[in-house]
Amino acid sequence: MTKTPVDVLAEREECALEDLQTLLAQPSISATGEGIDDCAQLVRQLCLEYGFDDAELVETPGQPAVIAHASADDRAAERSDNGDVPTVLLYGHYDVQPASPSAWASPPFEPTIRAGPDGQARLYARGAGDNKGQWFAHLCAVEALRETTGLPVDVVLLIEGEEESGSEHLEHLVRNQQADLEADVAIVADGPIDSSGRPHVLLGSRGLLFVDIDASGANRDLHSGNFGGPVPNPATAIVDVIASLRDDGQITLDGFYDDVRPLSDADRDVLASIAVDESEIETDLGLSALEMDPDEGYVERLLTRPNLNVAGLDAGYQGAGMKTVLPSRASAKIDFRLVADQDPSTVFDALQAHARERVPAGIDIELTRVASMAPQRTSADSPVVEPAMRAVRSGWETEPILKPSLGGSVPTYVFADALDVPCLVIPYANEDENNHAPDENIALSCFRAGCRTTAALLTELATIDA
Helix, strand or coil: CCCCHHHHHHHCHHHHHHHHHHHHHCCCECCCCECHHHHHHHHHHHHHHCCCCEEEEECCCCCCEEEEEECCCHHHHHHCCCCCCCEEEEEEECCECCCCHHHCCCCCCCCEEEECCCCCEEEECCCCCCCHHHHHHHHHHHHHHHCCCCCCCEEEEEEECCHHHCCCCHHHHHHHCHHHHCCCEEEECCCECCCCCCCEEECEECEEEEEEEEEECCCCCEEHHHHECCECCHHHHHHHHHHHCEECCEECCCCCCCCCCCCCHHHHHHHHCCCCCHHHHHHHHCCCCCCCCCCCCHHHHHHHCCEEEEEEEEECCCCCCCCCEECCEEEEEEEEEECCCCCHHHHHHHHHHHHHHHCCCCCEEEEEEEEEECCEECCCCCCCHHHHHHHHHHHHCCCCEEECCECCCCCHHHHHHHCCCCEEECCCECCCCCCCCCCCEEEHHHHHHHHHHHHHHHHHHHHCCC
């Protein structure tokens, strides 16, 4: 009987897990540089072992990346109407977050398979879910297709080494290597599946602008009774600035909503199909109410509308009891989640102008752009959506959820802007993967589903126009 890619994936699982554990045992912490070069070399070696035609290390101003290519089998071109086959770009990252071994049940760089809280087998290690375990599924799928039906598309694999440090040089890399990365669609396997346990297909991600605000007044802390009133207070100034950024739930920066892309009918159909129990969310979070607009549902506000968040405030005395101090300095950290077509630079410029107009005399204020990432959203009626949904349905053997965006931020905008291709986010990790936390893991059932999904994706995407 002829073997299928799924048959080969099952037969080779033990070997694949051994190779994945070797990859996970190699530290690759971009924040410190520990193990980065050795891991990049290992990634290149694994690509070649798993059936890619070539793989090379590409230097960047920061950490190196790996770009690998696997050409479609000759049979794929014969099946195509015009002899051309699509190119699928698969993106992941080999760098990981730092880990404190004392907080882990097993050492973070000694991969261990054991039962998770649900009793199912999981692979525990730093990078298991974020992100080595997810993109390694792509290698397994390419190998399985090569040995059975043949690879039906051209594949480009890009594995970068700076995602956990903000992907600072990813756009530089993609634009410089554009000829090697040309594709018809980009797929990002990162993040967890839906909290319901069902897989989801995300049409993009919200963008990010993270800003530090520092305000200073007098040259030292003062007694609030002896000086309060005539002497301006930097803590009050920062609070007033932040408060002025919102009015009745809307962000007040000049022109803030001007570039927000309107939702299409197809986008609204996607939103309407996502079931959310708001009362269950309130109960889970211990809240008496959610902050909602009357004309927007929970999902619409979370995934398709921009937001301002106060991430931190620091000023004056924070100890027990009373200290009547007028602080000389105050600081805050705020972040904006941006949506399709908003520009982080435009928002930052508007924020600077807004803050400086509202700071009283005697207070100096400085805004620092800590990090930013542009938003991206693929149209819900893009021709890549239905093939992707079929593939995920096949790989996970359940109905996936289609969502207009990831609530958080991943660098999908780079591929949409620099390569002018639709981009989808299709996570493979379990919803409780503990990414960035102790005991990070990937459920073996999710890893298997990810391998099957990539094999199905590469097959289904062969139907789009090249």
